[in-house]
Amino acid sequence: MSSQAPAGGPLPESPPARASLTAIVAAIERAVDVIGRAASWISLAIVVLMAVDVLLRYTASIGSVWAQELEWHLLAPLVLFGMTYALLKGEHVRVDVFYARYSPRGKAAVDLLASLLAIVIAALVIRYSIAYVNQAYSIDEISSDPGGLTHRWMLKALIPIGFAVFALQAAAQAVSAAIRLSHSSTDAAGDRAR
Amino acid sequence: MSLQEWLAIGLLIGFFMMLIAGVPVGITLAASGFIFGFMGFGESLFNLLPARIYGVVANYQWLAIPLFVFMGVMLEKSRLAEDLLDVIGHLAGGVRGGMALGIIGVGVLMGATTGIVGATVITLGLLTLPTLLRRGYAPEISCGAICASGTLGQIIPPSLVLILLSDIMQLSVGTLFAAAVMPGLMLAALYCAWIVVYGLLRPNSMPPVPRAERDALPRRELWTRVVKVALPPLALVLSVLGSIIAGVAAPTEAASMGALGSILVVALARRLSFKVLRAVMQTTTRISAMVLFILICAQVFSLAFRGLHGERLIENLFELLPGGINADIWFLMALIFVLGFFLEWIEISYIAVPLFLPIFAAAGVDPVWLAMLITVNLQCSFLTPPFGWALFFLRGVTPPEITTRHIYVGVIPFVGLQILGVVLVFTFPALATWLPKAIGW
Numbered sequence: 001m002s003s004q005a006p007a008g009g010p011l012p013e014s015p016p017a018r019a020s021l022t023a024i025v026a027a028i029e030r031a032v033d034v035i036g037r038a039a040s041w042i043s044l045a046i047v048v049l050m051a052v053d054v055l056l057r058y059t060a061s062i063g064s065v066w067a068q069e070l071e072w073h074l075l076a077p078l079v080l081f082g083m084t085y086a087l088l089k090g091e092h093v094r095v096d097v098f099y100a101r102y103s104p105r106g107k108a109a110v111d112l113l114a115s116l117l118a119i120v121i122a123a124l125v126i127r128y129s130i131a132y133v134n135q136a137y138s139i140d141e142i143s144s145d146p147g148g149l150t151h152r153w154m155l156k157a158l159i160p161i162g163f164a165v166f167a168l169q170a171a172a173q174a175v176s177a178a179i180r181l182s183h184s185s186t187d188a189a190g191d192r193a194r
Numbered sequence: 195m196s197l198q199e200w201l202a203i204g205l206l207i208g209f210f211m212m213l214i215a216g217v218p219v220g221i222t223l224a225a226s227g228f229i230f231g232f233m234g235f236g237e238s239l240f241n242l243l244p245a246r247i248y249g250v251v252a253n254y255q256w257l258a259i260p261l262f263v264f265m266g267v268m269l270e271k272s273r274l275a276e277d278l279l280d281v282i283g284h285l286a287g288g289v290r291g292g293m294a295l296g297i298i299g300v301g302v303l304m305g306a307t308t309g310i311v312g313a314t315v316i317t318l319g320l321l322t323l324p325t326l327l328r329r330g331y332a333p334e335i336s337c338g339a340i341c342a343s344g345t346l347g348q349i350i351p352p353s354l355v356l357i358l359l360s361d362i363m364q365l366s367v368g369t370l371f372a373a374a375v376m377p378g379l380m381l382a383a384l385y386c387a388w389i390v391v392y393g394l395l396r397p398n399s400m401p402p403v404p405r406a407e408r409d410a411l412p413r414r415e416l417w418t419r420v421v422k423v424a425l426p427p428l429a430l431v432l433s434v435l436g437s438i439i440a441g442v443a444a445p446t447e448a449a450s451m452g453a454l455g456s457i458l459v460v461a462l463a464r465r466l467s468f469k470v471l472r473a474v475m476q477t478t479t480r481i482s483a484m485v486l487f488i489l490i491c492a493q494v495f496s497l498a499f500r501g502l503h504g505e506r507l508i509e510n511l512f513e514l515l516p517g518g519i520n521a522d523i524w525f526l527m528a529l530i531f532v533l534g535f536f537l538e539w540i541e542i543s544y545i546a547v548p549l550f551l552p553i554f555a556a557a558g559v560d561p562v563w564l565a566m567l568i569t570v571n572l573q574c575s576f577l578t579p580p581f582g583w584a585l586f587f588l589r590g591v592t593p594p595e596i597t598t599r600h601i602y603v604g605v606i607p608f609v610g611l612q613i614l615g616v617v618l619v620f621t622f623p624a625l626a627t628w629l630p631k632a633i634g635w
Contacts, residue, residue, distance in 0.1 A: 037476065039479055040472075042479070043260050043479050044471070050450035053450075054443065058443075068254075072253060072257055075251060075252065076251040076252050078483065081483075082480060082482060082483025083484070083487040085479060085483065086480040086483050086484045092219070092484055092487065093218065093219050093540065094213075094218040098215065098216060102216070110216045110217060114221050117224075118221050121221065121491075124228060125243065125244075125247065128243045129243075129244040133244075159247055
């Protein structure tokens with residue numbers, strides 16, 4: 001198993017009809033890259049917040065419920081935006097025993113399948129989580145601990161938002177996989193014609 | 195068998211097919227779960243999914259993952275590990291096979307700092323393999339030692355494997371960390387013993403560093419470098435592990451101290467720059483999210499498997515086995531070992547282990563002991579040809595004169611040692627259970 005090579009990669013030379021699609025894919029990937037880089041600051045925030053909290057608690061016995069809650073509240077955006085960042089960089093682990101030996105066409109086919117499945121999965125997660133977020137919103141759910149954070153629905157809303165971004169990047173990768181697939185098949189046809 | 199049980203089997207087969215075809219692990223888990231879940235019971239159970247996902251991404255315990263990853267990546271990116279290897283190479287120089295022993299030592303240390311197998315194997319491979327070959331070491335033993343010691347990171351705490359297993363098996367992270375110390379050191383000792391024996395059997399395969407070169411570096415200067423290079427990360431690791439095992443701090447708290455400490459250590463070495471920090475943050479984000487994404491997707495799979503009464507299927511399977519609970523344990527061990535040829539620890543931990551857990555819980559098997567048997571066994575999955583992860587990582591960084599065959603041949607004795615390790619933990623459960631009990635976890 002290993003992580004795949006960056007999934008997008010340079011797209012093949014494309015006729016004008018594909019150019020606009022390629023441009024959209026590139027725009028989505030730039031946006032996801034920005035989101036991922038921004039989300040990566042959360043990791044530092046977690047380290048600093050947590051370390052300060054622990055130091056204060058053990059040395060000065062100063063502790064606050066909200067700080068401790070904020071720490072794990074930060075994990076949600078780190079993961080839910082980071083997973084798309086990892087998708088962009090092709091770092092989701094896969095078994096590449098056979099994958100590594102596929103032809104470019106075979107790889108494109110598997111990538112296309114994986115991207116389409118990812119879109120469906122994200123759509124289903126969004127579908128189920130909307131009601132979940134609504135419920136938290138309608139009762140204005142807050143932390144059960146006194147002194148805890150309020151607006152729990154905002155935290156929960158990160159689930160459909162994160163998966164929406166994920167679906168967007170998966171769609172971009174589906175398009176680029178489809179372009180690679182059709183490109184390599186016209187190549188193969190051309191080879192046969194010659 | 196009922197339709198649902200057939201669908202449960204279909205779920206496993208469908209999962210396996212997609213996985214082997216090369217679809218990413220998380221996607222495979224969620225897709226097979228949704229497809230066979232809808233066929234078996236429709237939507238009902240999946241309404242629980244958002245709460246399950248929330249339980250994964252808003253979880254205090256999982257904070258330990260980004261924190262430990264941050265600490266490991268920081269220490270790795272700062273290239274402190276490189277200096278560490280250099281110094282240990284000189285220290286170990288005198289003994290026959292000394293550098294190989296040094297690599298095991300570095301593997302233990304790096305395992306304790308990073309807990310990321312890939313990082314350790316790549317670092318060890320890049321930095322030590324050329325040196326070993328230049329010193330006249332045989333490629334096989336060099337590759338074997340690097341792969342084996344690189345995988346120690348997954349058993350020597352803190353390690354991602356232990357953190358995930360603690361969740362799957364409903365144990366505290368601290369208990370598993372404490373339990374893994376002795377088996378981890380035992381494996382390192384087994385590797386060292388093998389290298390010493392190999393050095394006696396084939397003296398020419400591991401020549402010592404020439405005397406003249408060792409004399410060129412004065413003792414005093416060598417020790418100054420040891421103190422400067424090895425001490426800070428070592429102190430960091432020992433204080434993090436010590437505070438967890440002594441029960442002073444919860445693992446997540448200790449992890450935050452480790453992450454902060456790693457920034458300080460790197461700053462003291464004057465290697466902290468904005469560029470390093472940014473790279474560490476980005477790598478940390480992607481690795482942590484990748485691991486937790488699999489966890490999210492595993493929720494879909496487990497809902498489907500439960501909804502299709504997959505547990506009953508497994509129970510029936512075990513009832514077919516003769517010879518009581520020990521036979522069941524060895525069946526699980528054999529299964530994990532065989533799965534290890536094809537799958538990696540993440541899939542095995544999430545698929546095989548939860549399936550069998552209820553059986554062992556019902557039979558009253560000590561979960562800590564069982565977790566250690568699984569952990570030692572899982573390490574094989576990194577090492578077993580042809581698909582071991584460690585082998586791929588090493589293959590990616592070896593000089594051209596090293597063939598895949600060198601790596602495969604070199605790693606086989608270490609797989610044997612690994613099996614010996616499982617047998618030892620099975621025969622002497624105290625190896626796993628003594629330390630957690632002694633410190634009262």
